[in-house]
Amino acid sequence: METLLNDFSVGLFFMQAFILLILIVLMRKFAWKPILDALQTREDGIQEALDSAEKAKLEMQNLTASNEKLLQEARLERDGMLKEAREMKDNMIATAKEEAQAQANAMIEQAQIAIEGEKNAAMAELKSHVAGLSLEIAEKVVRQELSNKDKQLALVDSMLADAKLN
Amino acid sequence: MVATKSIKFLVVFVLALTSFTAFAQDDAVENNLVDSPDEIREYIAHHLKDSHDFHLYTDNASGTHYGFPLPVIVWTSNGLKTFMSSAFHHDDNGEVVVDKDGTKIVKYHTKLYELEEGAAALSFDEDHHPTNASKVIDFSITKSVFGMLLTGLLMLLGFGALARGYKKGNTIPKGFSRVLEPLVIYVRDEIARPNIGDKKYRKFMGFLLTVFFFILILNLLGLSPLGFNVTGQIAVTACLGIFTMIIYVFSGSKDFWAHTLWMPGVPKILRPVLAVIELIGFLIIKPFSLLVRLYANITAGHFVVMSLMALMITMKAAFGPVASTGVSLLLSIFIMFIEILVAFLQAFIFTMLSSLFIGMAVEEHDEH
Numbered sequence: 001m002e003t004l005l006n007d008f009s010v011g012l013f014f015m016q017a018f019i020l021l022i023l024i025v026l027m028r029k030f031a032w033k034p035i036l037d038a039l040q041t042r043e044d045g046i047q048e049a050l051d052s053a054e055k056a057k058l059e060m061q062n063l064t065a066s067n068e069k070l071l072q073e074a075r076l077e078r079d080g081m082l083k084e085a086r087e088m089k090d091n092m093i094a095t096a097k098e099e100a101q102a103q104a105n106a107m108i109e110q111a112q113i114a115i116e117g118e119k120n121a122a123m124a125e126l127k128s129h130v131a132g133l134s135l136e137i138a139e140k141v142v143r144q145e146l147s148n149k150d151k152q153l154a155l156v157d158s159m160l161a162d163a164k165l166n
Numbered sequence: 167m168v169a170t171k172s173i174k175f176l177v178v179f180v181l182a183l184t185s186f187t188a189f190a191q192d193d194a195v196e197n198n199l200v201d202s203p204d205e206i207r208e209y210i211a212h213h214l215k216d217s218h219d220f221h222l223y224t225d226n227a228s229g230t231h232y233g234f235p236l237p238v239i240v241w242t243s244n245g246l247k248t249f250m251s252s253a254f255h256h257d258d259n260g261e262v263v264v265d266k267d268g269t270k271i272v273k274y275h276t277k278l279y280e281l282e283e284g285a286a287a288l289s290f291d292e293d294h295h296p297t298n299a300s301k302v303i304d305f306s307i308t309k310s311v312f313g314m315l316l317t318g319l320l321m322l323l324g325f326g327a328l329a330r331g332y333k334k335g336n337t338i339p340k341g342f343s344r345v346l347e348p349l350v351i352y353v354r355d356e357i358a359r360p361n362i363g364d365k366k367y368r369k370f371m372g373f374l375l376t377v378f379f380f381i382l383i384l385n386l387l388g389l390s391p392l393g394f395n396v397t398g399q400i401a402v403t404a405c406l407g408i409f410t411m412i413i414y415v416f417s418g419s420k421d422f423w424a425h426t427l428w429m430p431g432v433p434k435i436l437r438p439v440l441a442v443i444e445l446i447g448f449l450i451i452k453p454f455s456l457l458v459r460l461y462a463n464i465t466a467g468h469f470v471v472m473s474l475m476a477l478m479i480t481m482k483a484a485f486g487p488v489a490s491t492g493v494s495l496l497l498s499i500f501i502m503f504i505e506i507l508v509a510f511l512q513a514f515i516f517t518m519l520s521s522l523f524i525g526m527a528v529e530e531h532d533e534h
Binding site: 004009030042 | 215216240241277303304305306307308310311314315318321322325326328329332333337347350351354368371372373375376377380399400401402404405406408409
């Protein structure tokens with residue numbers, strides 16, 4: 001203990017206190033503060049980056065889910081539209097068919113009426129023609145009768161043949 | 167990488183030291199060599215003390231000293247006196263009297279004395295204590311002070327570079343800063359934070375980091391062949407311990423003082439007794455344990471290393487020069503490794519205990 005006390009140098013103690021004090025002040029200002037601040041900033045930055053990565057991951061998941069939903073909706077909508085279109089097409093075809101049928105029927109009816117008319121007209125004409133022809137034949141027969149009986153008969157035959165051809 | 171470098175450095179250093187001694191040993195014909203146990207003991211004791219000049223080694227054969235003088239600054243009865251330590255001509259026995267403006271100063275066993283009025287030389291009593299001289303307050307730039315200044319400079323340069331690196335925008339340090347950064351983080355995350363608490367540690371980082379690296383670098387410098395023994399100076403460790411004490415005394419929370427001075431939960435009659443015990447513990451025992459632990463560890467380390475190196479001289483007669491040198495070398499290298507560990511360990515323990523005591527003082531208790 002005595003040697004310890006003897007070794008204790010008061011001057012050295014004060015020099016050490018002085019140097020240590022100045023060193024603490026200088027190191028705080030020029031080293032520790034900027035170093036600790038920089039470390040803190042870096043650690044905060046790392047933490048922030050990790051957090052934002054986690055957030056981005058979540059957002060990505062949300063986005064994928066909503067994409068999926070959107071896709072599903074679009075698919076449904078497409079299916080609906082297709083179905084609607086198909087129905088519309090069927091409808092249109094059916095209507096068109098009906099209309100065409102009706103029109104065709106009307107046309108056929110009209111044609112039949114026209115044909116009937118034509119036929120009647122032709123019949124009438126034919127009747128009048130036949131009547132005229134009969135009259136003519138009768139006239140000629142009458143005339144022939146007056147000259148030659150045989151000739152008159154032949155004439156009638158030939159004329160009848162002609163008439164058949166008509 | 168760093169480990170191999172320091173090992174290389176260590177080996178070179180041990181070889182360098184041993185070669186000095188081996189050289190001295192070869193010239194053992196001269197009588198003024200350090201070659202007897204008494205002389206070795208004295209040599210080691212001398213090394214453990216502070217000195218007024220930077221002495222690297224002495225060529226005893228020619229009596230030449232290698233090193234350089236340091237400034238002496240003393241507060242005498244006639245005021246402040248300064249001169250270079252070369253004025254003593256390497257005398258340590260109080261024989262050379264430096265007369266500075268009528269103030270006579272002598273150096274005896276690394277201490278400076280001021281001779282009394284009229285005395286021309288130092289005289290001693292039978293215990294070798296000077297009788298006609300008084301001690302002066304010695305503010306000299308001694309070898310220890312020089313070591314501290316060097317350490318401070320190294321710290322400012324090293325950590326200043328690290329800080330500048332961050333300021334330049336490099337978030338990842340380069341070069342030597344890469345070694346320093348983990349140490350800073352270690353002190354912060356393993357020493358300060360767990361002991362002081364997340365909220366309050368920041369305020370004490372300046373002190374804790376400075377003290378940690380100050381002790382660490384001085385311990386390591388002490389292991390270098392330059393022969394520093396700064397953290398083995400009781401005045402230096404006392405100053406460090408007292409700094410810690412002042413810091414925790416002045417940053418003690420209300421709870422801390424309430425618990426120290428009026429311990430709740432014990433009979434009232436015991437409380438003053440406990441207060442005295444607690445106060446002695448905080449004001450004397452804790453700083454004393456800090457300062458003695460560091461001082462004793464480093465001093466013992468230096469003592470053991472030097473004694474083992476001296477083995478090569480003391481065992482030469484018994485085992486011959488080769489065997490004694492080999493044994494001494496092996497043991498010294500082994501102890502050197504342990505001393506490097508101790509250098510880190512003591513810096514760690516000092517900082518650890520300081521932050522523990524600070525943590526105790528700033529802690530705020532919940533109501534019981």
